[in-house]
Structure formats: C-alpha cells, structure tokens
Amino acid sequence: MKKNAMINRYRWWEMVLMYLGIALFLFFILAPFIEGFLVSLKPLGLLFSTPYKFFPENGSFAAYRTMWDSVPGFGRYIFNSFFISTVITIVVLVLVVPASYAFARIPFPGTGALLGAFLAVNMFSGAVLLIPLFRLMRSYGLLNTYWAMIVPGVAFLIPTAIWLLQTYMRRIPKELDEAAYVDGASHVYILRRVILPLAMPGIIVVAITTFIGAYAQQFIFALTFNSKTEFMPLPIGLFAYFGRQEVVWNELMAASFVGIAPAMILIFALQRYLVAGLTAGAVKQ
Amino acid sequence: MGQLTLTGVKKRFEELEVIHGIDLDIKDGEFIVFVGPSGCGKSTLLRMICGLEEISAGDCLIDGTRVNDLPPVKRGIAMVFQSYALYPHMTVFENIAFPLRVEKMPKAELTDRVTRAASVLQLDSRLHQKPGNLSGGQRQRVAIGRAIVREPSIFLFDEPLSNLDAALRAEMRIELTALHQKLKATMIYVTHDQVEAMTMADRIVVLDAGRISQVGAPLELYHTPDNLFVAGFIGNPRMNFIPATCLATSATGTRVELATGGTLTIPATRANATPGMSLTLGIRPEHLTLAPADTTLTITPTVVERLGVNTVAYADLPPIGTLSALLPGSAPIAPAQPVTLSFKATDCHLFDDQGQAFTRHVDTVTPVPEVAGA
Numbered sequence: 226m227k228k229n230a231m232i233n234r235y236r237w238w239e240m241v242l243m244y245l246g247i248a249l250f251l252f253f254i255l256a257p258f259i260e261g262f263l264v265s266l267k268p269l270g271l272l273f274s275t276p277y278k279f280f281p282e283n284g285s286f287a288a289y290r291t292m293w294d295s296v297p298g299f300g301r302y303i304f305n306s307f308f309i310s311t312v313i314t315i316v317v318l319v320l321v322v323p324a325s326y327a328f329a330r331i332p333f334p335g336t337g338a339l340l341g342a343f344l345a346v347n348m349f350s351g352a353v354l355l356i357p358l359f360r361l362m363r364s365y366g367l368l369n370t371y372w373a374m375i376v377p378g379v380a381f382l383i384p385t386a387i388w389l390l391q392t393y394m395r396r397i398p399k400e401l402d403e404a405a406y407v408d409g410a411s412h413v414y415i416l417r418r419v420i421l422p423l424a425m426p427g428i429i430v431v432a433i434t435t436f437i438g439a440y441a442q443q444f445i446f447a448l449t450f451n452s453k454t455e456f457m458p459l460p461i462g463l464f465a466y467f468g469r470q471e472v473v474w475n476e477l478m479a480a481s482f483v484g485i486a487p488a489m490i491l492i493f494a495l496q497r498y499l500v501a502g503l504t505a506g507a508v509k510q
Numbered sequence: 511m512g513q514l515t516l517t518g519v520k521k522r523f524e525e526l527e528v529i530h531g532i533d534l535d536i537k538d539g540e541f542i543v544f545v546g547p548s549g550c551g552k553s554t555l556l557r558m559i560c561g562l563e564e565i566s567a568g569d570c571l572i573d574g575t576r577v578n579d580l581p582p583v584k585r586g587i588a589m590v591f592q593s594y595a596l597y598p599h600m601t602v603f604e605n606i607a608f609p610l611r612v613e614k615m616p617k618a619e620l621t622d623r624v625t626r627a628a629s630v631l632q633l634d635s636r637l638h639q640k641p642g643n644l645s646g647g648q649r650q651r652v653a654i655g656r657a658i659v660r661e662p663s664i665f666l667f668d669e670p671l672s673n674l675d676a677a678l679r680a681e682m683r684i685e686l687t688a689l690h691q692k693l694k695a696t697m698i699y700v701t702h703d704q705v706e707a708m709t710m711a712d713r714i715v716v717l718d719a720g721r722i723s724q725v726g727a728p729l730e731l732y733h734t735p736d737n738l739f740v741a742g743f744i745g746n747p748r749m750n751f752i753p754a755t756c757l758a759t760s761a762t763g764t765r766v767e768l769a770t771g772g773t774l775t776i777p778a779t780r781a782n783a784t785p786g787m788s789l790t791l792g793i794r795p796e797h798l799t800l801a802p803a804d805t806t807l808t809i810t811p812t813v814v815e816r817l818g819v820n821t822v823a824y825a826d827l828p829p830i831g832t833l834s835a836l837l838p839g840s841a842p843i844a845p846a847q848p849v850t851l852s853f854k855a856t857d858c859h860l861f862d863d864q865g866q867a868f869t870r871h872v873d874t875v876t877p878v879p880e881v882a883g884a
Contacts, residue, residue: 400595403562408609408660409583418611422599 265289265478272474289483292476295466298454302462303484309371309458310439310488313378317435320379321386322428326416328387329394330402340391343384355449362450373450374443374458382438386431393427394420433495440488459484511573512586512663512696513538514559518568521554521720528554530720531568536698538663541690544700545707546717547743552700553668555717559698560589560666572664583613588657589666592673594649596641596656602628603637606655627659630692647678654686658693667699671706683709704744708732716740733874738865741792747822747834749792749859756787762871764860766791769829774805778860778868792859795822798835800842803852809833810848823849 235243264272266284293299328336358377359368367373397420405415421428444460451457463484466477514536521529529551536542544552557563559570561582569576577585588609596605604611606627610620628634631651641649650670657665667686671679687710690697701707707714708728716723716731716739723743724736735741741749753769763777766789776791783789798807809825821841827833835851843849860868 398593398595400591400593401597404589404591404595404656405608405612407560407562407582407587407589408656409581409612410608414612418608419597423597 261478261481265475265482267475269471269473269475286479288475288479292466292480292483295473295476296462296480298457298465299462299480299483301455302457302459303487305371305457305462306440306443306459306484307487309374309378309443310436312371312375313382313439314432314436316375316379317382317386318428318432321383321390321431322421322424323416324383324387325390325394326412326420328391329397330399330420331412340388343387346381347384352445355445359449367450369451369453369456371456374446374456377446377450378439378442381442382435385438386435389434390424390427390431393430394424397423429495433492436491437488511538513573514664514696514698515571515574516559516568517571519555519558519565519570520567521551521558521563522566527566528720529558529566532722534715534722534725536696538696539694541687541697541710541712542699542715543707543711543713544698544715544717545702545704545743546723548702549719550717551720552702552717556589556666556668556698556700559664560587561585562589583609585664586662587664587666588660588662589668590650590653590657590670592669594641594653594673596649596652598641601638601640602633602644602652602655605641605652606633606659608656609660623659623661624655627655630658630689631655646674647682650674650682651685654689658689663695665693665695665697667697669701670699672701672703679706686710704746708744714744716743718743729874733872734867734870735792735859736867738790738792738861738867741859741861741867745794747795747836749794750798750830750833752791752793752830754789754791754860756783756785756789758785759783764789764868766860768805770807770827772805774855774858776855776858776860776868777871778858779871780860780862780866780868782862783868788863790861790865792861793853793857795834795836797853797857798837798851799853800837800849801852804855806850806852807833808848808850809835811843811845814843814845 260279263279263281263284265288266286267281268283268285268287271278271281327333328340362368362373362376367376401419401423402415405419410418443458447456447458447461451461463477463480466473466480514534516532516534519529519532520527532555544555546552554563558565561577561580565578570578572585572587582589597608600608603624606624607620610623615623624637625634628637631654633648633651633655636644636648636652641652644652650673653670670686671682674682683706686699690710699706699710711728713725713727714731715725718739724731724740726734731740731744735744738751742751754766755769757765757767757773759765759779761779763775764779764783765773765775767773768791774791807827809823809827811823811825813824815822815824816839819839821837821839821843823835823837823841823843825833825835837843856872859870862868
C-alpha cells in the first residue's frame with residue numbers, strides 16, 4: 226500500500242487520537258508485564274515496604290543470577306517445556322498436513338460433519354476431560370512420562386491446526402493440482418512438490434500457533450499427569466520458588482521472563498511469516 | 511498419431527445432463543476449435559477428453575483405443591489451462607520439466623528436451639526466472655512449453671488466450687498457428703472468441719447447449735450455416751434476421767415476401783418448404799450496401815460507429831429489432847438521417863420455421879471479381 230495515498234492522509238488531531246488509543250490499549254495489555262519486570266529488579270525486602278514504590282530505587286539484575294542457585298533444576302524445566310512443545314508441534318504437523326490436504330482437495334462424504342466435530346472438540350477445555358484422560362493415561366501406562374504431556378497436547382491442538390491449514394490450502398488454485406494430475410503426478414507427488422511448497426507460509430503459521438498453544442496448555446496436563454520432577458515443564462517449575470515460609474517474588478518474576486524468552490525469540494524470528502501467512506490471499510492479487 | 515473419435519459422449523452432473531451425446535471424428539494433425547457461448551459445455555467436453563471429468567456415457571477413442579478409464583498421461587494428451595496453472599515456486603525450467611520429473615526421466619535427456627521446448631517458444635533467456643517475473647504472454651508460453659515437452663499426440667487448450675490483452679492475443683494466435691504447423695500434432699482448442707475460431711481452425715465445432723450445432727471449415731460455417739444458431743454465432747456484427755413468408759418454390763429458388771416489405775427470389779431450396787410457411791431471411795451486415803441491388807431497406811441509424819476501415823450502423827427496425835450494417839469507412843451515413851440500403855438475393859440465407867437452413871445454390875468458393883471503381 227502506498228504511504229501517501231489519499232486514503233492514508235489524516236489531520237494532526239486524528240493522528241494524536243490514534244496514538245492515544247494505541248497507548249491506552251498497549252498499557253492495558255503490558256502493565257502486568259511491566260510491573261513483573263520491575264518486581265524482578267527489586268530486592269525482596271523492598272517489595273513489602275509501605276508506601277509501595279513502583280520504580281526500584283537501587284534496582285539490580287541480581288535476581289536473574291540467584292534464581293539459578295535457589296532452584297537448581299530450572300534449566301531443565303525450560304528444556305522440558307521447549308522439548309514438549311517441539312515434539313507436539315512436529316507430531317501435529319506430521320498429522321495435520323496430509324489431513325488438511327485431504328479436507329481441502331479430496332471430496333469425501335462427511336467432510337463438513339468432521340470439520341464441525343473438530344470445532345466442537347475445541348469447545349471443551351482440557352480441564353473438563355481431566356478425569357477421563359487420567360484414567361486413559363493410567364491404563365496405557367503413560368503417567369509420569371513425557372508422553373503424558375505430549376499426547377493430550379497433540380490431541381487438543383489438532384482441530385485448530387486442521388482448520389487453519391485446510392482453509393489455507395483451499396486458497397491454492399485447483400488448476401495447479403489438475404495440471405499436475407494431467408502430467409501424471411499422484412496425490413502424494415502433488416502434495417509434496419506442489420502443495421507443500423505453496424502452503425509453506427500457512428504451515429509456518431500452524432507451527433507457530435501450535436507451539437504457542439503447546440507452551441501455554443502444559444500447566445494443567447503436567448500438574449495432573451506427571452509427578453516426576455525431572456519431567457516438569459516451566460509452569461510447574463515456577464512453583465519451586467514458592468518456599469515453605471515465603472514466595473521469592475523477585476526470582477519468580479525473573480524466572481518467568483527467562484522462561485518465556487526462548488519462545489519469544491522464536492516468535493520474533495518467525496513473525497514475518499506469521500503476518501504474511503495470516504493475510505495471504507485475503508485480497509485477490 | 512493423434513486420431514480421436516467421440517461416439518455418443520454424454521455428461522451428467524447428478525440428475526442434470528449437460529452434454530447430450532456428441533459424435534465427432536478428429537483426424538490426426540487437425541486443428542479443431544470448439545466454440546460456443548458460455549455454458550454450452552465446450553470446456554466440460556474438453557475436460558472429458560483430457561480425463562479430468564468422467565464420461566457418463568459413450569466412448570472416447572484415441573487411435574482406436576478406448577480411453578474412458580485411462581488417466582490423462584496414458585491417453586497421450588497434454589493440456590494448457592486458461593489460468594496457465596504455472597507453479598509459482600518453481601523456475602521456468604522446472605515448470606517445463608515438471609512432466610518429465612514425474613516420469614523420472616534421466617537428467618541429460620530431460621535437460622535436452624526442456625532446452626528444445628524453450629527454444630521453440632523463445633524462452634531460452636528466461637529459464638531461470640520464476641513465473642511471477644514474466645509477462646502474460648511469456649507465462650502462456652511457459653504453459654505451452656510444459657505441454658509440448660512431453661511430446662503428446664493431442665494438445666488440448668482451454669481458452670488459453672482469454673487472459674491476455676487484445677494486441678498480445680493477436681500475436682499469440684499467430685504463434686500458436688505456427689506452432690501447429692511445426693509440430694503437426696492434433697490440437698483441440700476451446701474458445702468463446704469467434705475470431706480465434708475462424709483464424710486458427712482447420713475445422714470448427716459449434717456447440718449449443720450440450721449439442722453439436724455444426725462442424726465444418728471456417729468459411730463453410732460462414733457461407734453455409736446449417737441453422738439459425740450457427741448463422742447468428744459466426745460473423746461479427748451478427749447476421750440480421752428478417753421474418754419472411756414463402757410465396758412459391760421451384761427447383762432453383764424460393765420466392766419470399768419480407769416482413770419489412772417487398773418480395774424477392776432467393777437461390778436456396780429446402781424439400782419441406784411450402785407456400786405460406788413462415789421463414790426467416792438472414793442477411794449479413796457486410797452484405798448491406800448503399801449501392802442499389804436486388805431489394806432495398808430504409809433505416810434510420812441510431813448509432814454509427816466509425817472504425818476507420820469500416821463504419822457500423824445500428825438501427826431499430828420494428829418487426830426485427832436491431833439491424834446492423836457494415837459499410838465502407840467513409841460511408842455517407844449519420845445518426846437520425848434515414849438511409850436506403852440494398853442487398854443481393856444471392857447473399858441471402860433462408861431458414862425454415864424450425865431454424866434449419868435452406869440449401870444455397872450459390873458459388874461461395876470462387877472469389878467474386880472486384881468491379882473497378884466499386
């Protein structure tokens with residue numbers, strides 16, 4: 226879009242209003258994070274002083290060093306979170322790519338009903354199904370393993386992923402498949418050589434949303450299906466900062482920021498694709 | 511060899527029949543154009559020959575072998591799509607090489623074939639570009655390259671030029687005709703543009719609502735259309751139709767009275783014609799002249815289009831609707847000024863009440879000698 230197009234011209238007070246609006250929303254969303262970050266900079270004693278001071282007087286990054294000593298397994302928790310989310314993302318992609326191709330391209334009875342069912346599954350939160358899931362895990366002997374967190378994670382993320390990707394694949398012109406078919410290509414060949422490369426932005430969007438979803442939903446499954454410290458993901462790991470007598474708030478906040486850092490870095494790196502993928506095809510080129 | 515026979519080919523979508531039994535013989539090396547208004551089933555018929563749509567009834571034979579249940583590659587055909595259907599993530603080379611990659615051709619032969627196809631289409635310097643960087647005409651050539659690289663015996667084109675602008679379309683038309691002469695393969699070409707049909711075809715198949723209306727060489731369709739549909743479809747501006755009544759018949763002609771007034775003997779006959787029968791007289795706009803001839807029509811033009819080489823006049827003539835006349839570029843004619851036009855009986859077409867044409871007893875093959883000063 227051209228920057229100086231007539232449709233993008235505003236008066237000065239319109240600009241001020243727009244930025245004021247943006248600032249208001251940003252503050253609303255970011256306030257907890259700002260406060261959390263400030264807390265992580267303060268010595269513990271200062272946190273309970275009255276009157277409460279938002280800005281630390283002699284703030285330091287000490288908590289970011291001491292957090293590793295007070296909870297020695299913290300690195301492992303970050304690794305677990307990352308590991309579980311990565312495995313979930315890979316499994317989801319392996320299952321969802323061919324499934325979406327089938328939904329988008331191969332007409333079969335019950336397409337609509339199946340897609341509707343996927344949407345319905347999405348309406349259940351994992352928490353409602355905890356008890357049946359627990360029994361299922363116990364009968365298959367998956368409790369207290371990585372699988373206890375991976376399997377339900379995959380199951381709850383597949384519907385959204387299929388919806389996202391099959392919509393994306395439907396936008397790829399059908400003539401491309403037909404041309405490839407006329408030239409003798411099989412469905413598998415068409416998927417691999419034509420659809421996959423063209424659906425890459427969509428696949429990256431699915432990968433990112435799945436990864437974020439997996440990162441966020443670990444808490445409830447980890448809490449219920451796993452009691453082994455070495456398999457704990459980050460959200461449970463943070464509980465370790467809840468001491469017997471007091472909560473080490475500044476280290477807890479520091480640990481939270483360190484914990485989400487890898488995911489943040491990944492998302493920033495792939496953000497370009499995220500925006501491109503979510504809007505691609507929205508307007509006819 | 512690329513000989514194709516269709517016998518009683520039908521297509522049904524659920525309960526709806528869209529192709530009602532097509533019988534057609536296409537000789538090896540022929541350039542056949544399917545033409546018709548939108549929705550007449552021409553694209554569907556092409557997709558059935560291609561193998562993209564199932565044939566509901568009847569047989570499709572290529573070189574004598576029934577191919578109804580064979581996939582496209584095994585039929586030995588290649589298709590060029592209206593939207594080009596190029597793979598945007600592949601280079602021009604890879605796009606052209608795609609069919610050969612599918613059949614796992616050895617690299618040396620593959621490179622050789624792709625380079626040859628590219629040089630035929632003057633794409634040599636573009637082989638490493640992506641389709642997104644090419645112009646419309648170049649993209650179309652890549653799509654054709656992907657078809658010729660497999661060396662099929664039959665080429666199918668589904669409105670390949672309709673996405674190009676007028677100038678490029680004229681250029682590509684000439685290129686396609688040249689390509690056909692070079693490859694000597696059978697080509698079946700679908701279009702709704704009668705100029706493409708007239709200029710490129712060896713034979714034209716006019717389709718109307720899922721039936722073949724007429725098959726013939728371009729000038730055959732122009733001079734001796736079988737029915738009102740073909741008469742109205744071929745020729746631009748379209749033929750004028752004037753209601754008429756049969757007065758008398760003889761072995762050499764039919765005497766008719768026009769609804770616009772006047773009587774005329776037309777050198778055309780039909781066995782079922784009887785006096786009193788209501789007929790339709792067809793006269794092409796280019797056969798209306800300002801110079802006196804057998805019969806006259808007085809019109810008041812509402813719109814006059816000056817094209818330079820020609821002038822087209824449109825007028826409302828109450829019993830027949832709009833009448834058009836194609837006159838010389840500098841014809842002395844203006845809107846709202848009545849003018850008398852004439853036409854010759856030998857230029858007229860006659861159709862019976864079912865829309866079927868009378869046989870014309872006119873020599874349409876020998877060119878008419880130009881009269882000096884005319």
